[in-house]
Amino acid sequence: MELFEARNVNKVFASTQALTDVSISVKEQSIFGLLGPNGAGKTTLIRIINQITAPDSGEIFLNGEKMTRADISQIGYLPEERGLYKKMKIGEQAIYLAQLKGMSQRDAAKNLKQWFEKFDIMPWWNKKVEELSKGMQQKVQFITTVVHQPKLLIFDEPFSGFDPINANLLKKEILNLKAEGATIIFSTHNMGSVEELCDHIALINKSKKIEDGPTDEIRMKYKSNTFDIKYRGEFKDIDLALGTDYKIISHDESEKANTLKVQYMNGKSNNELLSAIMPAAEIMSFEELIPSMNDVFIKAVEESNKN
Amino acid sequence: MSNTLLILKQEYLKRVKKKSFIILTILMPFLIAGVYGLVIYFSIKDDTEERKIAVYDATNLFLGEFSEEGTTSYHFIPKEEYATLKTNLKGSGYYGVLFIPSDIYSNNQAQLFSEKQLPFELTEQIERKLSRFIENDKRQKVIEESGIPDLEDRLSKTRTSVNLSTLKISQSGETKKSSSVVAFIASYAMGLIIYFFVFMYGAMVMRSVMEEKKSRIIEVIISSVKPSQLMAGKIIGTALVGLTQVAIWLILGGIGLVVVQSFFFTPESAQQMGQSIMESQGQMNPAAMQAAQSNQVMEVMEMIGNLNLPLILFSFVFYFLAGYLLYSALLGAVGAAVDNDEDSQQMVFPVTFPLILSIMLLFPIAKNPEGPLAFWCSIIPFTSPVAMMARVPYDLPIWELLLSMGLLVLTTIVCIMAAAKIYRIGLLMYGKKVNIKELIKWLRYKG
Structure with a gap:
């Protein structure tokens, strides 16, 4: 009520x-x-x-x-x-x-x-x-x-x-x-x-x-389909497997685990991203990045100022 | 309890419980009494400072004629000593050097040298001594020349002093003793009191508003009460503080009067005081003097009694309250509009200018209460609280009083409404330099 x-x-x-x-x-x-x-x-x-x-x-x-x-x-x-x-x-x-x-x-x-x-x-x-x-x-x-x-x-x-x-x-x-x-x-x-x-x-x-x-809904609304992925394997294999439908934002290789930040374009889904990587490397963790309220605030205000 | 009442109570208690209020309220009457006491004490008490005055008399006529008076003594010196003394007065033991020139009879001029600022009393004493001697001497010569031996006596019998007692004819045909002096003093005093109260308590309201704004408690307060309630509570609460103060002073004054009368005004002391006053005014035999004295006191009492006291009291309360309401509303609005002391100084002056003007014009108004200046000042609402109060002790046409009161009430209502609007807008306005033009703009805002 x-x-x-x-x-x-x-x-x-x-x-x-x-x-x-x-x-x-x-x-x-x-x-x-x-x-x-x-x-x-x-x-x-x-x-x-x-x-x-x-x-x-x-x-x-x-x-x-x-x-x-x-x-x-x-x-x-x-x-x-x-x-x-x-x-x-x-x-x-x-x-x-x-x-x-x-x-x-x-x-x-x-x-x-x-x-x-x-x-x-x-x-x-x-x-x-x-x-x-x-x-x-x-x-x-x-x-x-x-x-x-x-x-x-x-x-x-x-x-x-x-x-x-x-x-x-x-x-x-x-x-x-x-x-x-x-x-x-x-x-x-x-x-x-x-x-x-x-x-x-x-x-x-x-x-x-x-x-x-x-x-929560608003934060979800402003998510950019970006993921943090930890994996074991070669970066170049993944790079090759993902192709042009996905955008690799950053990657980092260390002794413990390799990490990768990747974003998919519209029309794709979480599972498609997952299945695209799976053949190329062993996935340790797969996490969708939900924007912080801070990011939401900045993005929303900037967009509204543009209009 | 309604919010206005709560605020009123809060404002009232806050001020009345303040140490400065208690001290001021209780000490003030003693202070005033003390000041008057001191003035009277010193005027009765003889000057104790011993003064030796060296006299060089170029005429050689005054030797032995200068008697000691009070603590002042006169010593005649020769010309040579005079010349050295004039340049070396310090350490000579003399307070001053009096030079009586040889042409004093024609020029009426003498000189008194001193290193200090001479007291008025001393110069007056010497002038009196010189004048009296020369006057007597000249008169003696005239008498001798006239050949009438008792001329002196006959002349002194011609000395006349007429006492004008003013009587007022009331509508019933009764005559009453009135005194323009008593009325003048009453009117001046009333005007002053109104001025001080309106100013003091109006400024208090302003400071209280400013304090709330500056400490930023204001937003919390007006999210609980209406600004108009806040303003009303503040103004009425402060007015009650003023009335409390007056009431305490009246009570203390009453007690003080009784105490003073029973302790100090024994017949002997009155006589003693009267004597010392009379002495300086000239000779008069003590019995006549005492009679005249008590007569005077009776007359003053009668004249005070003959003033229209109920009207004066009513007008006083009316003009005090209306004047205070008018100015405290305006000053409250100023307090709300500004957010620092400097700006408030700048705004207070234009707002209180009519009040200051009326106190500056108080003297001419009290002196000539029938004149056009007095008339207009007592009709125009912003000056009328002080100006009209100065006129009320004199009888004035009732329509003038009613017109003045009516206009004041109307103006006060309009000003309170305007002030309330400025107040409401100003309270949450920070960091904006406010001037009269800006305030007028606020008056046009809606909502």
Whole structure:
């Protein structure tokens, strides 16, 4: 079931088109990656979801119903540019932010204490923000985003500024939140984390959506029929056997095993490639290369820029 | 709890709990009282610095006529000593050298040399001594020449000082004592207070907005509450801080007044103070002086009582709130539009210019509250909070007051709406140099 849906959203700022006819739909209890180069319109879309700006046209739905201002208490939003009140004590501040999302002071304090314990920052409850390290501030910001148990979580570049240990902690928590039923929209340039976390992605470039689908399917879609093959035998035999239907990208010979990177042209299949090599050498391993999210991103954006 | 209320509470507590607020609020009355106390103390207390003044009298008329006064003593010196002293005053033990030229009767000129900046009191004392002596001497001569022996007495009886007491006729035909001096002081003070409060608290709102924008917490906040709620909470919360401060000052002031009255204003001290003031003004016998004194105090009290206090108080609260709302909304919008201190400085000036203008014009307005300057300044909404407040202690046509209030309310509403729009757009705008032209463009944005 869809928890969130945006239909044909358009937004123009002065003379810049920020979003053109963008539609996305996010399944309940899934992680949705919102990707795109800088300035593509991701943050605008996120702000529209948060009711910070209104779309010029188009509609957005939460739980199948048109979203209203009142729905924002069901959203937790961690903006890309984020901060805290520097002079305020973090405990007090976290309670205030939770209250603004509609929690009672008591519930807020109770939940926050659990989260603070979990993130090992309870001793800093009464410290002012300016006394905290940046990593600790990031933890506080993450906690204030999720403490009111929103149905929909929106993270814009959540990992920026985190060291690898804390980034890992954060990834774990995001997966935990999903397991507990939360739906997550996740915008990042860190493609590794997209592969790890996202069930579904949408790619936006120059205000338009250019890709949308389950992460695995999209990666498959961008595969280039390239294979890594380990074999025992002579390279020249293989070269001879493959002929012009196949393109050898690289090959390497070592004592342990010889390797070969090969791509087949359209009209061929994996098995045909395999049977073409089999007579020429003994195959040790045969692996199709699925492009990384990074490759997909670059390729998709470059193609869309060409058009 | 509604979001506006939450923000209001947060803004209020944040400021009221601040050490600087507590210190300022509690210390301010003591500071003011202290300053006034010191002024009064020093004006009563005699100057203790011993001053020796060397006098070279070229006329040879003044010898022995210069009596010691306070801590200042006069020593007559011969011409030769005068010449050396003039060049070697340092280390001579003399504070200054007075030269009385031989033509002083015709020129009315004398010279006082010193290495220091001379206190006004001293020069005034010497001038008085010289003038009085010459005046007496000349008068004596005139009397002698006239051949009327009791001329002196008769002349002194002609000395007249008329006291004009101003009475105001109210519509019921009653006459009330009014004083233009009391009204002037009241009007000047009110204008000043309004100015300071509007400026101080308006700037506070601006800084608070800027802080949220600079620390980048703003996006989180406005993903929870509407910008208009945020602005309303901030402005009202800060206004309550101002009112709290005023309330504390009123209470402390009240307590202070009671304490001062019961401790310091014993009859003797009042008399002593009065004497020292009167002494410098001229002679008067003590009993008459005391009577005049208490009479004066009574009169001032009566005149204050005769001001239309309920109207003044109502107008004060009205112009304080409306003026504050107007300027804090505008300054809040400025705070949202800029993202660094330099830009804010540049934007604050044009926005607060009318306010600054009105404080510059406060003196002429309070002096001539019926004039066209006073009229227009108190009608135009951006200057009216200060200007009209300066006029209210004088009676003014009620339609003028109503017109001024009505216009101010209208302008405030329009400005708040415009400010809200700038605020909403500005909050998430970073790295853009903003000027007035740009802001006007924002006002035309939709959504």
